[in-house]
Amino acid sequence: MVRLLGGGDKLIIENTFITDKQSTYTITRYDGSARLQQTQDSEDTQNSIVFHTLDFLVDKHNFKPNFIKVDTDGFDFKVIRSAENTLKTYKSTLFFEWDLFFLQAQNENPTSIFTYLNSLGYTQLLIFDNFGNLLVILHSDDIQNLSLILDYTRKSNKHIYYYDVLALHKDTPLDAWECAKLL
Numbered sequence: 001m002v003r004l005l006g007g008g009d010k011l012i013i014e015n016t017f018i019t020d021k022q023s024t025y026t027i028t029r030y031d032g033s034a035r036l037q038q039t040q041d042s043e044d045t046q047n048s049i050v051f052h053t054l055d056f057l058v059d060k061h062n063f064k065p066n067f068i069k070v071d072t073d074g075f076d077f078k079v080i081r082s083a084e085n086t087l088k089t090y091k092s093t094l095f096f097e098w099d100l101f102f103l104q105a106q107n108e109n110p111t112s113i114f115t116y117l118n119s120l121g122y123t124q125l126l127i128f129d130n131f132g133n134l135l136v137i138l139h140s141d142d143i144q145n146l147s148l149i150l151d152y153t154r155k156s157n158k159h160i161y162y163y164d165v166l167a168l169h170k171d172t173p174l175d176a177w178e179c180a181k182l183l
Contacts, residue, residue, distance in 0.1 A: 012061060017051045018072075020081040024048045053082035069095045074102030077113045087120050091169035094122065099162035100153050110150055114140045117167055124168040124176040130161045134183050137176045140167065 025036040026048050039048055058065065065086065070076045076096045086092065094117070103110045114125070118140040125138045127149060138145055153160055168174050 014057055014061075016057070017049060018054050018057070018079050018082055019051045019075065020053065020078040021051070022053055022056060023051050025051060054079060055083055055085045058083070058086045064090055065092045066090065067095070068092045071097045073097075074099065074106040074108070077103065077108050078106070080113060081116065084120070087117075087122070087169075091121065091171050093169070093172060093174065094165075094167040096165055096167070097162055098127075098150070098165050100150050102162075111143050111146050114143060114146055121170045122167040123170045126166040126168075126176050126179060128164040128166070130163065132164070134180055135163070137180060 024039050026039050027034050028037055036049075054068075057063070068083065068086075070079045072079055076098070080087075080094065080096060087094070098110070098113075100110050123140050125140055125146075127135050127138065129135055136145075136149065149163065153162065166176075166179070168176055168179075
């Protein structure tokens, strides 16, 4: 998490992992590999890594985000879910990567995030291909067309590897169609 404070004269960098549940892990390294193991609060904290939610970090730094970008190679939905209170409170514009293959590797339902975002008031979606070209504007409850678009990544002979999604809250002054005209 990076934040400029005081009109841009101070930068805070928070070196942490962001996921959907606050927890502490230790890294066990062996033979060039590593794995994470969840620890209990009473266990050794010297070699531990704390995973935070985005809500925790926003509250910790008294930050009011108007734009949130997530690109975490399959962990995007966990990061977005970790910001539920932030998204409800600030209705931040959200930009994230939507990659079928990375999401499947994390056992995520690749269209589930849209139902979740819709429940938070995020209704307008601008969907871009991996080259940055706007493909379509959809409503977040249009799961049928979202599924068709995602299926194209399987059938496109790797011409489109993933999508980027700009999600707008229904209360934002931005309009998806007006944004598209600027592109």
